[in-house]
Each structure stands twice: as C-alpha cells, then as structure tokens.
Amino acid sequence: MTVETAGEHEDGKAKPKSYTFFVNGKKYETDQLSLTGLQIKAKVSGWDQTHDLILEGHGNDPDRVIADDENVNLEKDHGPLRFSSAPKANFG
Structure with missing residues (x-):
C-alpha cells in the first residue's frame, strides 16, 4: 500500500x-496559472459578445x-478572482 502525500498521485x-x-x-x-480575457470568456457558456469582461x-x-x-494571473491573493459581464461602454 502506498501513502499518498498532499499534492501527489499514488504514482508519485x-x-x-x-x-x-x-x-x-x-x-x-483551470490548471493554468493565467488566462487571457478571451480564454476566460470562452469558458462561459453563451457569453454575450456585446459584453465586456469586468474584473472586480x-x-x-x-x-x-x-x-x-x-493575461490575468489567477493566483489567489485575497481569494478567487471574481469577474462579471457588462454591456460594452459606448462613448461615441
């Protein structure tokens, strides 16, 4: 019997x-330390392309x-990052 340590599979x-x-x-x-805004939006089913990705x-x-x-670094400083969607600002 092998003992599994934290962060390792039984195969070491x-x-x-x-x-x-x-x-x-x-x-x-995700298993990636950082993702682009586009990669984050791609994970959201039915993302509205008329919306921006907002980092809280x-x-x-x-x-x-x-x-x-x-690129957004997903390493926790103050807990998981929180994003939302909002209609793109139109200043024209």
Missing part, C-alpha cells in the same frame, strides 16, 4: 494545481475591463 507524479475563479457568480477551474476590484481598487488579449 504531482497533481496539477487548480486555480479557481468566478464569472457572474459561477465557479470555474479588491478593497479600494476599482472594477476594470479585461481586454481579450490581456
């Missing part, structure tokens, strides 16, 4: 780390739009 290989984030209150997980700010940090090509 390390388990991939899982990163958790939320979009519109729904939990998502922590503390006094404001919420901000995440561009499709922007």
Whole structure:
C-alpha cells in the first residue's frame, strides 16, 4: 500500500494545481496559472459578445475591463478572482 502525500498521485507524479475563479457568480477551474480575457470568456457558456469582461476590484481598487488579449494571473491573493459581464461602454 502506498501513502499518498498532499499534492501527489499514488504514482508519485504531482497533481496539477487548480486555480479557481468566478464569472457572474459561477465557479470555474483551470490548471493554468493565467488566462487571457478571451480564454476566460470562452469558458462561459453563451457569453454575450456585446459584453465586456469586468474584473472586480479588491478593497479600494476599482472594477476594470479585461481586454481579450490581456493575461490575468489567477493566483489567489485575497481569494478567487471574481469577474462579471457588462454591456460594452459606448462613448461615441
């Protein structure tokens, strides 16, 4: 009988780390440390392409739009990152 240590499978290989984030209150997980805005939106079934991806700010940090090509580090600082969708701003 083998003893499985935290973070390892019985075969001795390390388990991939899982990163958790939320979009519109729904939990998502990935084994990648960072994802682009486009990759995050691709995980959301039925994403409305007329909406922006918004990252919820922590503390006094404001919420901000995440561009499709922007990398977002999913490492937890203050818990899982939380995103929402909002109609694209039209300043024209």
